[in-house]
Amino acid sequence: HSLLFGHIPILLKFRKHHPEDVHFGIIMKWLVDNCNQWIPDLKRPPPVLYLDIWPVFPDIMMMVFDGSMSAQFTQIRSLPKHRITRTFLEPLTDNLDMTSADGKQSKVWRSRFNPSFSPRNITMLIPELIDEIMVFKDLLGKMAGPSGQWGDVFQLEERTTNLTFDVILRATMDERLHEQINTLGSPLKQALISQIRLMSKVLGVNRILGIKRWPWEAWTRQRNNEALCKALLGRVEAIIKSPHLADAVSEKKTILNIALSRTLAETGGKTPDQRSVDAILANLKLFLFAGHDTTSSTICWMFKLLQDNPDCLSKLREELNSVLGEDVNKAANLLRDSPQLLNNLVYTNGVVKEALRFYPLASTVRQGERDFFLTVPGSDMRYPTEGTAIHDVPSVIQLDEHVWPRANEFLPERWIAAQGDPMHPNKDAWRPFSMGPRNCIGQELAMVEIKLVAALVCREFDIQEAWDKWDMKQGPMKPKETVGGRRLYGCGQTVQHPKDGMPVHRGISFAVYDKVDPATRTRDWSMTIFWSFRHYPALLSEELNNRINEAQSKVYYNPTAVEELVVKNAETGDVLARVNSPFARRVNRVGMRKLLLNGIKVQYDRELVGVEYTADGVVARFKNGTFEKGTMIVGAEGGQSFVRRMLLGDLALPETYPDVEMININARYTHEQGKYIAENVVPHVDYGVHPKGIFFIILVMRVEEKDDYSTWTFHFVITYPKTLTGTPLKGKTNAERVAILRSIADNFAEPRRSALMWLPDDLEVPDDSIKMWSPEPWDNHDGRVTLAGDAAHAIAFYRGQGLNNATADAANLVSAIEKATTGESTLADAITEYDKEVIARGQEEVRLSRELALSMEHWEKFLESPIIKYGGNIPKEMSK
Numbered sequence: 119h120s121l122l123f124g125h126i127p128i129l130l131k132f133r134k135h136h137p138e139d140v141h142f143g144i145i146m147k148w149l150v151d152n153c154n155q156w157i158p159d160l161k162r163p164p165p166v167l168y169l170d171i172w173p174v175f176p177d178i179m180m181m182v183f184d185g186s187m188s189a190q191f192t193q194i195r196s197l198p199k200h201r202i203t204r205t206f207l208e209p210l211t212d213n214l215d216m217t218s219a220d221g222k223q224s225k226v227w228r229s230r231f232n233p234s235f236s237p238r239n240i241t242m243l244i245p246e247l248i249d250e251i252m253v254f255k256d257l258l259g260k261m262a263g264p265s266g267q268w269g270d271v272f273q274l275e276e277r278t279t280n281l282t283f284d285v286i287l288r289a290t291m292d293e294r295l296h297e298q299i300n301t302l303g304s305p306l307k308q309a310l311i312s313q314i315r316l317m318s319k320v321l322g323v324n325r326i327l328g329i330k331r332w333p334w335e336a337w338t339r340q341r342n343n344e345a346l347c348k349a350l351l352g353r354v355e356a357i358i359k360s361p362h363l364a365d366a367v368s369e370k371k372t373i374l375n376i377a378l379s380r381t382l383a384e385t386g387g388k389t390p391d392q393r394s395v396d397a398i399l400a401n402l403k404l405f406l407f408a409g410h411d412t413t414s415s416t417i418c419w420m421f422k423l424l425q426d427n428p429d430c431l432s433k434l435r436e437e438l439n440s441v442l443g444e445d446v447n448k449a450a451n452l453l454r455d456s457p458q459l460l461n462n463l464v465y466t467n468g469v470v471k472e473a474l475r476f477y478p479l480a481s482t483v484r485q486g487e488r489d490f491f492l493t494v495p496g497s498d499m500r501y502p503t504e505g506t507a508i509h510d511v512p513s514v515i516q517l518d519e520h521v522w523p524r525a526n527e528f529l530p531e532r533w534i535a536a537q538g539d540p541m542h543p544n545k546d547a548w549r550p551f552s553m554g555p556r557n558c559i560g561q562e563l564a565m566v567e568i569k570l571v572a573a574l575v576c577r578e579f580d581i582q583e584a585w586d587k588w589d590m591k592q593g594p595m596k597p598k599e600t601v602g603g604r605r606l607y608g609c610g611q612t613v614q615h616p617k618d619g620m621p622v623h624r625g626i627s628f629a630v631y632d633k634v635d636p637a638t639r640t641r642d643w644s645m646t647i648f649w650s651f652r653h654y655p656a657l658l659s660e661e662l663n664n665r666i667n668e669a670q671s672k673v674y675y676n677p678t679a680v681e682e683l684v685v686k687n688a689e690t691g692d693v694l695a696r697v698n699s700p701f702a703r704r705v706n707r708v709g710m711r712k713l714l715l716n717g718i719k720v721q722y723d724r725e726l727v728g729v730e731y732t733a734d735g736v737v738a739r740f741k742n743g744t745f746e747k748g749t750m751i752v753g754a755e756g757g758q759s760f761v762r763r764m765l766l767g768d769l770a771l772p773e774t775y776p777d778v779e780m781i782n783i784n785a786r787y788t789h790e791q792g793k794y795i796a797e798n799v800v801p802h803v804d805y806g807v808h809p810k811g812i813f814f815i816i817l818v819m820r821v822e823e824k825d826d827y828s829t830w831t832f833h834f835v836i837t838y839p840k841t842l843t844g845t846p847l848k849g850k851t852n853a854e855r856v857a858i859l860r861s862i863a864d865n866f867a868e869p870r871r872s873a874l875m876w877l878p879d880d881l882e883v884p885d886d887s888i889k890m891w892s893p894e895p896w897d898n899h900d901g902r903v904t905l906a907g908d909a910a911h912a913i914a915f916y917r918g919q920g921l922n923n924a925t926a927d928a929a930n931l932v933s934a935i936e937k938a939t940t941g942e943s944t945l946a947d948a949i950t951e952y953d954k955e956v957i958a959r960g961q962e963e964v965r966l967s968r969e970l971a972l973s974m975e976h977w978e979k980f981l982e983s984p985i986i987k988y989g990g991n992i993p994k995e996m997s998k
């Protein structure tokens with residue numbers, strides 16, 4: 119704490135490394151996570167911190183990071199809201215609203231409006247809310263163009279904000295504002311947004327300068343309030359001035375009508391006086407203010423979390439299928455007829471609650487009192503509150519690992535966990551709506567609205583962040599700010615808004631399933647990106663393209679136009695051919711997988727055991743009993759593909775080469791040995807073939823420290839006729855296999871000979887064999903099924919074509935799907951065209967690789983083989 123500047127230097131430290139607009143909740147999380155910098159011996163974050171940032175905030179701020187302590191000032195005793203709330207709301211409501219009115223008036227209006235927001239009443243409003251959400255859904259559908267093509271980038275928050283305006287007006291007064299289809303923006307929305315800007319100034323610069331408002335601001339304020347009044351008063355007066363007031367009020371159970379009924383009951387049926395009308399208007403404005411961006415931002419964050427957690431999106435869709443039926447077009451009417459069905463969506467409820475746990479948007483600030491102390495449960499420590507603004511900080515409380523098991527994981531299941539289960543949430547630790555008598559009055563409306571969006575929109579659409587497209591639209595000058603490496607972060611002065619309104623595009627929805635987590639498959643090998651490099655700019659984002667070196671065997675190396683594949687006589691070391699492979703890049707499998715999985719979450723433990731074709735798509739069934747529906751399924755599950763076997767039966771069986779041994783190993787050496795090998799091979803692909811039909815390729819798989827050769831991992835692939843040693847590898851131990859490999863070392867020139875002799879005794883030599891499968895045409899069931907990668911063509915490794923062809927498959931498949939979704943072609947035609955090309959290309963490459971494999975048995979043939987002629991390139995291109 120600085121005598122002169124209080125804690126402002128700490129905030130400046132935060133500012134230095136963070137964008138300016140970052141939300142207060144993120145600052146608090148950072149403060150707690152970095153507390154040890156200022157309070158060294160802390161074992162866990164402190165329950166309370168006092169912050170003095172005058173003049174930015176007028177009082178000492180008491181930040182409460184423990185839910186049970188927050189309960190002391192919100193639930194056990196409900197302290198008054200901090201005076202700054204009044205200052206803030208005054209321009210909008212003249213402090214006639216329930217939040218900033220004096221104690222008695224506040225209670226009167228809160229109790230009059232409470233029944234309107236009850237779960238029972240909100241359930242009755244569901245059909246009207248669905249009308250508005252269907253407009254939202256239709257508009258999102260349009261963003262994708264016909265049949266779900268990749269759409270333009272748009273700011274999701276703008277859409278969700280317009281939705282919440284429509285919903286609040288509908289729920290409070292049964293008025294259709296049509297904000298969502300009003301491209302100019304209604305006068306009501308424009309006035310409210312302008313007023314909120316003024317209110318923020320009241321808290322910021324104006325307050326620090328001691329100026330309530332500048333003269334021109336007074337005018338803006340008045341003009342805004344008149345516009346708001348004009349938009350809202352008509353409906354209120356129509357009811358109040360109705361000759362049959364009691365009937366008019368009970369006609370429809372809107373939020374306003376129920377509150378007016380209450381008022382009538384309390385005043386013995388007297389027509390409300392002007393002051394009451396003003397208070398009603400003030401409260402309507404408060405609802406619009408407090409309910410619009412909170413709800414709209416939460417919907418955005420929910421989409422973001424579902425995008426980042428596709429397994430949860432799948433579970434959400436499963437629940438919707440089972441509760442609302444599989445026909446998405448019938449869901450809205452079903453919910454209109456039976457709104458209580460929403461209560462059966464327990465997982466969906468968990469999704470919304472988790473979204474609010476990760477991204478609490480607002481919080482309460484209460485006025486400390488002289489006789490009021492906060493205590494840490496189980497301790498005698500009393501924290502004074504006099505003169506402080508007590509801040510409840512859900513952005514810290516809701517992510518506290520001591521209270522929430524697996525706090526940083528998005529786990530909707532925790533909201534279904536029974537009491538007694540360790541995952542069952544602690545009741546005071548979830549407080550996005552604050553708690554106690556002055557909690558959020560609109561929480562039921564918000565929860566129902568967000569759940570309805572999840573139920574009616576998330577099944578059909580995938581929404582994804584689209585920063586590349588957004589950046590292009592913004593131009594190069596716009597800074598690309600991040601928090602924790604992420605472009606999407608919470609910002610704003612009051613509510614935590616998604617940065618830049620969350621730029622997204624509506625994508626082609628997909629999910630990736632795998633049998634097992636690759637983390638359990640420790641094997642790694644290296645591969646070359648030859649001719650397929652040209653597909654990467656279209657397949658990967660600019661950011662991932664820029665990071666492709668991360669997947670390389672040598673991360674520091676930048677490939678050029680003069681890369682080459684060098685073929686040698688392995689017996690003499692003589693160079694037989696040098697084939698230019700422009701921009702060829704050596705990568706390893708683990709690195710590629712890691713890079714390509716950026717932003718994609720694979721769902722593991724999903725072994726495919728069945729595929730069914732339905733009228734409009736496919737159903738994939740998994741061994742664990744789950745199933746998923748989609749428009750089409752792509753079998754990309756490698757050489758043993760289940761989908762291929764399902765489509766082709768016996769024709770799917772690969773051919774094997776039983777007379778040849780295959781060894782695929784990784785080896786590390788001492789610094790000197792590694793240096794010797796590295797310096798005596800060509801940098802990337804040192805291709806060696808011995809006239810006896812032995813193949814021995816030396817590659818580098820990973821380099822940790824460029825100059826320390828003990829950190830280099832080499833990758834060797836060796837094949838030889840079984841007759842060479844007369845001893846099969848099958849059934850042998852690793853040590854015995856290493857001994858067999860050393861026994862063939864004498865056949866080779868250096869450094870191959872030494873590389874074998876120096877192999878460590880305990881080296882793992884896995885079982886391997888050569889398998890090829892030349893594609894046979896399959897029935898793609900009107901485009902509902904196809905194959906890609908090794909599933910579509912199992913190519914022997916000799917020409918290093920597996921990765922290149924798989925990449926070309928991916929690029930062609932994306933174009934085919936795009937053609938189908940833009941309406942340029944039917945799905946059946948687009949996939950048939952894709953299949954034709956894949957099959958022809960696959961057959962040709964399997965033929966070439968087979969020709970090469972067989973040529974090794976006859977030296978003359980080998981000297982004419984595809985590797986000598988084309989290297990890793992495509993024959994067609996070589997002839998150009």
Ligand code: HEM
Binds near residue numbers: 218416
């Ligand atoms: C996800 C959406 C929402 C969130 C996260 C949220 C959060 C909150 C929080 C934290 C408070 C306490 C603020 C304080 O004490 O100063 C609050 C109060 C309030 N909220 Fe919400 N809110 C949401 C939606 C709504 C909606 C839809 C409405 C009305 C249509 C609404 C109306 C209010 C009102 C009137 C208060 C003041 C209550 C009082 O002073 O007694 N909120 N909200």
